[in-house]
Amino acid sequence: MSNSNKTPWYLWLIALFFIFIYANGVYDYFMMLGHDQDYYNSKNYGEAVHKYFTNYPVVLLILWAINIFGSMIASVLLLFRIRWIVWMALISAISMLFLEAITFAFKNRWEVLGPFISIFDLGLLIITWAFYFYCRYLARREILKQSRSND
Numbered sequence: 418m419s420n421s422n423k424t425p426w427y428l429w430l431i432a433l434f435f436i437f438i439y440a441n442g443v444y445d446y447f448m449m450l451g452h453d454q455d456y457y458n459s460k461n462y463g464e465a466v467h468k469y470f471t472n473y474p475v476v477l478l479i480l481w482a483i484n485i486f487g488s489m490i491a492s493v494l495l496l497f498r499i500r501w502i503v504w505m506a507l508i509s510a511i512s513m514l515f516l517e518a519i520t521f522a523f524k525n526r527w528e529v530l531g532p533f534i535s536i537f538d539l540g541l542l543i544i545t546w547a548f549y550f551y552c553r554y555l556a557r558r559e560i561l562k563q564s565r566s567n568d
Contacts, residue, residue: 424498424560435492435548438541442485450478469529477519483512488545495552500561506549513545 448456449470457467487509491502517538520526527535555561 428495428498428555428560431548431551432492432495435488435495438544439485439489439492442541443489446481446485465529469524477516477524480512480516480519484509484516484545487512488548491548491552498555498561500556502561503549503552503556506545506552510542510545510549513542517542 450473452467452471454467487505491505491509494502494505517526521535526538530538552561
């Protein structure tokens with residue numbers, strides 16, 4: 418392996434950071450959609466938030482699931498440096514972009530969830546796209562592997 422495609426030390430740190438972020442997202446996904454009242458209370462969510470996630474539209478569930486689980490899988494697999502993670506990160510970022518756009522435009526997300534959570538979620542959207550661009554950067558530098566046969 419030449420110096421140009423050695424694994425940078427910070428790849429591991431970035432992968433662990435995103436695993437942490439998306440592990441929290443997976444937990445939140447199940448708690449919110451499981452309508453866990455203790456979870457809602459611990460986050461100081463009122464009845465409006467509970468109602469917001471009751472009968473959540475299937476299309477939004479699919480987008481949310483693609484984003485959360487796709488990003489989590491991509492974050493874990495970044496540790497293995499497999500090149501197709503770039504596509505997984507892109508699909509996840511696109512699904513989150515559509516989810517945010519639809520929920521802000523048509524589900525009154527800002528009013529129901531409030532400014533703090535809405536801004537926090539927009540920040541997550543930004544770092545999800547940053548993760549995609551980071552994976553793309555790694556692929557261009559040939560740090561990500563084409564397949565298992567290239568080990």
